[in-house]
Amino acid sequence: MYKVLVVDDEPTIREGLRTLVDWESFGFRVVDTGVNGRDALTKYEQHRPDLIIIDIRMPGIDGLEAIERLRARDKRLHMLILSGYAEFDYARRAMSHQIDGYMLKPVDEDELIDYLQRLRKTLNQEAAEREHAAGWTPEMVVRSLLSGTPPAALTEAAGNAGLNGASWEAVVVRLHGRQLEPEVLTEACRRLACKLSAPERICYTAEGDLGLLVMNGAGSESQRAALMHAIEDALAGLHPEVTAASGGVVESWTEIPQSHARASAALRRGFFLEPGRIHPPDSAPRDPGGEQAAEPPDLSDLTDKLTLAIDVASEISIGEWIKQAGSRLLESGSDEQAVKAACARLVSAVAARLEARRPGSAEETLQRGLVELYKACRFTQLMERMHSLLIEFARQTEQGGAETQVKKMIDIIHRHYDRSLKLETIATLLGYSSAYLGKVFKHKTGENFNTYLDKVRIEEAKKLLLKGMKVYEVAERVGYANVDYFHGKFRKYVGMSPAAYRKTAGGS
Incomplete structure (x- = not known):
């Protein structure tokens, strides 16, 4: 049975409503009555009714003020107001507080029955939603939120899952180094959850990435470093490389998608981010965003310089020219594939010079090296592999003495x-x-x-x-x-x- 509290300063109205209809046949039971607004507030706390029928005009704390206070305490409470013909303006003001309806005195039996039937249907639906929401885990709420479900539809589930009343920071973790099959991502999330899940941390997956929600933010730089170390430790053996970015702290669980989106945006340039730390949302190098990615710089002027450095087996000079190439590539704002292609063109041009002089001296090494260049999962690794390839060219030509x-x-x-x-x-x-x-x-x-x-x-x-x-x-x-x-x-x-x-x- 759904509980009803009747509040009116007129005894005849209070007692009349008790006997006007067979409440239980409609799924309701009148648990108590009140004589004014203050009484309504007190008895609400005693009984926690599902429905309050309240007079709009009463001495002391009137119905309107009581309604405002009740709504502040309970967003789900259903209320019907009683009013006379001269109190229409009051009733209209009360409707702004999500009132289910109002009835004119004297109350019409059929009108009351109509309200009760509609309210029972609504209350039954809300009870089913609460029961369903009670089975939601925090991860389920987050995934549903990120998939586009309106926050209003998840309010009950979010409350039950403990997301209410706190700020949150999304940390998105991208895994590199092998083909990301669904079962791999599932296992990565399981490991992360086993290592890091707690009431103040929620692990989830979204769009091929791992996510970690941190209640009230990840904290200081040292705390972020410790968190990153824990993430890497949890995923050790599963993936050799991870990149992580934060979307910043948001004040409500309803804004979690915004934090997640900012972190994901930073990871669009994750190839250029250094490993081993959680990057803030504005830390990635220049991103052309929706615009067409910038063309990489022409590095052909470095071909002769690198060829000469290889001829004399100068690892120092090779390193200096590679460093210059890296700086120019970063400044260009080109995307990952364009940068890799530019590096491949440069080493291929150098190899062609070496091949022209000594056929067979560089071709095999070049083919192996190009495969490794395109497998690089971050910019620093790409530069290291290009440097190693050119050093190998140099050592093949070096005889000593x-x-x-x-x-x-x-x-x-x-x-x-x-x-x-x-x-x-x-x-x-x-x-x-x-x-x-x-x-x-x-x-x-x-x-x-x-x-x-x-x-x-x-x-x-x-x-x-x-x-x-x-x-x-x-x-x-x-x-x-x-x-x-x-x-x-x-x-x-x-x-x-x-x-x-x-x-x-x-x-x-």
Whole structure:
């Protein structure tokens, strides 16, 4: 039976309502009556009725004030008001407090029966919803909320699940390193729940990610670090890599979707986030959002620099050029796939240079390396793998010993004579003093470095002159920025000017 409290300052009305209908036949029982608003408040606390029928005008605390106080205490309480013809304005004000209806005095039996039948149906439905909501776990409420169920439809379940009266912070955890089958995500959530679930922490899954709701927020940086360590510990052995981001604290459980959405948005750029910490929602590098992702920068200018660094096996130089490439890629705002493609193009171009000189020296290593580049699950890992691949190229070409380095120097001169080459620069890259390497070079070739370089350049210049190129063009093509300086060098080694050589050699 649903409990009814009747409140009216007129005894005849109170007693009349008790006997006007057979209450129990409609599922109701009048448990008590009250004489004014104050009495209504007191007896509400005693009986916790499901329905109060209350007069709108009474001495002391009137019906309107009592209704306001009752509604503040109990959002689910059903109320019918009694009023006279002259009290319509009062009744209209009372209706703003979710009143189920009002009846004019004297109460009509059929009207009361109609209200009771409708209210019993409503109360039965509410009871069923409460029973259903009582079986909801916090995880079920959160998943339903994130799937788009209106908060109003989950109020009962959220209250039963302990979500009311607290602020919450969503931490979304993304797993990397293997194909995410549904059973893998389920197992990850189970492990996280076993390790971290508590009344103040709720584990859930959403859109292929793990989620952790933290009551009143995750706390200080040290507390966040401890939480991240616990997350990694819980998932150890299941996934080698995780990235986590927070959506910030929200003041009500109804705003949990907003916190979750902000964390998920940060993880859209999760590839670029460092591991081992819970990132705030604004920590990800520039995200073009709904706009088309930015094109990655052209890194082709690094091909020659990296090829030269590989030729002289300078791991330091390789690292510096990779660092520059990484900075430019981050600044571009390009997405993960575009960045990986740019890195693949760069290492492929370097490998092509190496292959052109020594067929078979880089192709197999390149193919293995490209697979590893595309499997990288974060930006730092991508840079490390690209660096390792280029170091492997360098080690494959490195033979060791100063005399072997001289052979490399000769090779570099013949392939890069058109650039600014200095013994000091190459010696530094090779890890030798320029004085020592210069002596070894002269011992091996019979000439000092600059003379050898000049002769290579002049031989190439002679070929270009016979092809009809202008003298200043030839000078630039073989590495001399100053045409007069070129004239002097040419005359020194050939015994005549470039123009005279072309005329003489061309005529013969």
